[in-house]
Amino acid sequence: MENNCTISIMPEVSKVDEPVTIKISGLLKKERVLIRALSNDYYCINASIFDVGNKAKWESYAVFVADESGTIDLENAKPIEGTYKETDKMGLFYSMTVKENYKTKISKRLSDIGENRDYTMTFQVERNGRVIASKTHKRIYCDETISSVDVVEDKLLGRYFTSKENIPKPAIIILSGSDGRLEKAQAIAEIFAMH
Structure with a gap:
């Protein structure tokens, strides 16, 4: 690797529902x-858990031309080619696709x-x-300030996310879609719990 080229990602750790700046x-x-x-643990909420394994290799790319000062700012740079076509600072995030799929056995127990x-x-x-x-970048659904409790009661399986401060706030119930599984619903619940 050459030292003259650097990647700046701000913030250095981001929430999954916030944009980042890449230069x-x-x-x-x-x-x-x-x-x-590239990601080995990217979580695409639109990918079926029955079709895409939890350790699939995801990838996106774009080709750019640097400006007069040798800089590319994804905020305003339009790709020449790639997995997305228009100027979009989050294009590399949302245009990821599965490059290698490793199907694994789907867990049947909530625990x-x-x-x-x-x-x-x-x-x-x-x-x-x-x-x-x-450069590696971490995206979080929720951090250590959020605790969780598994709920198993009268044919109900769920996971409850709340602030560790336990300050009373309105409750939001997230239900899964056609997959009928917890994985996607809990990702959304974690985001709401952070807010």
Whole structure:
């Protein structure tokens, strides 16, 4: 890896419902590079748990041309090609697709279903097929200020998320969709619990 190219991601750890700012600097004037996002634990709320394993390899990419100062700011840079087409600072996040799928056995017991409180993405800058800079970024659904309790009662299975401060607030019930599973509903519940 070359030290002159750097990736800046702000904030350094982000909530899944907040945008981030990604800037690449230290490139040559008008240099063409590929920026790739990779994740082994990306959680796509639109992907069926029955079709995509929980350790699938996800990827997105975009090709950009650096400005006069050798910088690419995803806030206002339009990709030449890639998994998304228009200027969008979050394009590398939402355009991820499964590159390798590892189907695993789906847990049947509530206690075996992990909470998926966060996931990581690695961003790489590639010049002529060679990685010249890399940075990992963590996205969180909820942090350690949120506690959870499994609820198993009268054919009801669920997970309750609340602030550890236990300050009374309105309750929101999140129900799963056609998959009929807890995984996606709990991701949304974790986000609400953080707010």
